[in-house]
Amino acid sequence: MNILVTGGAGYIGSHTCVALLEAGHSVIIADNLSNSKRENVEKIMRLVDKEVTFYEIDVTDEEAVDVIFRNYNIDGVIHFAGHKAVGESVEKPLDYYCNNIVSTIVLTKACKKYDVRRFVFSSSATVYGDNTVPFVESMNLLPTTNPYGETKAMSERILTDIAKSNPAFSVSLLRYFNPVGAHESGLIGEVPSGIPNNLMPYVTQVAKGNLKKLQVFGNDYPTVDGTGVRDYIHVMDLAEGHVAALENLTEGVHIYNLGTGKGTSVLELVNAFEEANGIEVPYEVVGRRPGDIASCYADVSKAERELGWTAKRDVISMCWDAWRFEKNNFLRLPTMLNR
Numbered sequence: 001m002n003i004l005v006t007g008g009a010g011y012i013g014s015h016t017c018v019a020l021l022e023a024g025h026s027v028i029i030a031d032n033l034s035n036s037k038r039e040n041v042e043k044i045m046r047l048v049d050k051e052v053t054f055y056e057i058d059v060t061d062e063e064a065v066d067v068i069f070r071n072y073n074i075d076g077v078i079h080f081a082g083h084k085a086v087g088e089s090v091e092k093p094l095d096y097y098c099n100n101i102v103s104t105i106v107l108t109k110a111c112k113k114y115d116v117r118r119f120v121f122s123s124s125a126t127v128y129g130d131n132t133v134p135f136v137e138s139m140n141l142l143p144t145t146n147p148y149g150e151t152k153a154m155s156e157r158i159l160t161d162i163a164k165s166n167p168a169f170s171v172s173l174l175r176y177f178n179p180v181g182a183h184e185s186g187l188i189g190e191v192p193s194g195i196p197n198n199l200m201p202y203v204t205q206v207a208k209g210n211l212k213k214l215q216v217f218g219n220d221y222p223t224v225d226g227t228g229v230r231d232y233i234h235v236m237d238l239a240e241g242h243v244a245a246l247e248n249l250t251e252g253v254h255i256y257n258l259g260t261g262k263g264t265s266v267l268e269l270v271n272a273f274e275e276a277n278g279i280e281v282p283y284e285v286v287g288r289r290p291g292d293i294a295s296c297y298a299d300v301s302k303a304e305r306e307l308g309w310t311a312k313r314d315v316i317s318m319c320w321d322a323w324r325f326e327k328n329n330f331l332r333l334p335t336m337l338n339r
């Protein structure tokens with residue numbers, strides 16, 4: 001299939017492009033590089049030794065999106081493009097609503113115009129709010145605590161309504177849990193800007209010595225050791241989940257949790273990182289962060305049953321691969337600067 005991957009130069013998008021190409025699909029990336037670099041596209045091609053078509057466009061731009069649909073026989077869209085920083089969304093709600101909602105509308109309008117019937121959307125476990133774990137796809141969604149989460153819940157509703165109005169449209173809403181790690185080659189991975197919001201990039205920055213200590217937000221939650229519990233999923237497992245969702249897509253709306261089904265606490269992840277890589281990660285416990293919930297992990301039985309997909313890589317592999325990417329980037333930096 002010819003797949004349009006919006007946000008394909010970003011963290012999850014780039015890994016998914018690799019998995020798509022390896023599965024024999026063709027990839028057209030549309031990305032405005034607001035949170036990624038063009039070199040990621042080159043790295044994707046290098047990893048799989050295949051060509052990728054790249055458009056540096058904003059997917060809220062209807063004209064620019066139309067050009068792609070006009071020029072290519074698109075079979076499906078995977079829509080990753082969006083802003084994703086929870087804290088920033090509280091400060092700049094309009095930016096988040098405009099970018100994340102308008103992009104979904106523009107892309108689905110183009111799908112309608114060009115009769116493209118497959119649409120896979122990057123949603124998030126955040127739409128479950130503070131439900132009881134494990135989160136199951138059939139649960140009623142609870143309000144999220146930030147505009148970012150609301151854009152995901154709203155995009156889900158928009159896509160559901162479009163599918164209801166057009167029975168030929170097939171939509172897969174993928175609710176990601178906590179993607180971490182990097183491609184096993186160490187060539188592509190997550191490059192956070194500033195002080196990372198997410199745990200693994202924070203841990204790698206501390207391990208590298210860029211930050212002195214990891215701040216652990218609260219150790220008085222009702223969890224195994226008092227620290228927050230999350231369902232970490234290796235980004236390559238997540239990428240393969242997209243290929244499974246796309247290839248098994250049937251008419252209507254389908255919602256899948258993409259996680260491992262296992263909760264890991266902050267301190268368990270820190271210990272796993274230290275064990276996997278032999279590096280100490282100093283930390284200090286500080287107060288709870290507003291909006292954080294105690295535990296978040298998935299019931300993954302639906303994806304296994306309907307897509308034949310399960311996450312295969314364990315937490316130690318996630319820690320190895322995250323660190324390998326970090327080291328590679330660090331060591332290659334002087335060479336890249338000399339170019």
Ligand SMILES: NC(=O)c1ccc[n+]([C@@H]2O[C@H](COP(=O)([O-])OP(=O)(O)OC[C@H]3O[C@@H](n4cnc5c(N)ncnc54)[C@H](O)[C@@H]3O)[C@@H](O)[C@H]2O)c1
Pocket residue numbers: 006007008009010011012013030031032033034035036057058059060079080081082083084099103122123124125176177178179198
């Ligand atoms: N990383 C996570 O923890 C996580 C968890 C749940 C859901 N998600 C969702 O998955 C998707 C991908 O996340 P990621 O971690 O790879 O983020 P990312 O920032 O690395 O990738 C997003 C990409 O989209 C691009 N982009 C943003 N707005 C655009 C626009 N208007 N037009 C064109 N390109 C645009 C950015 O340049 C970037 O390359 C996002 O929608 C995010 O909300 C991420």
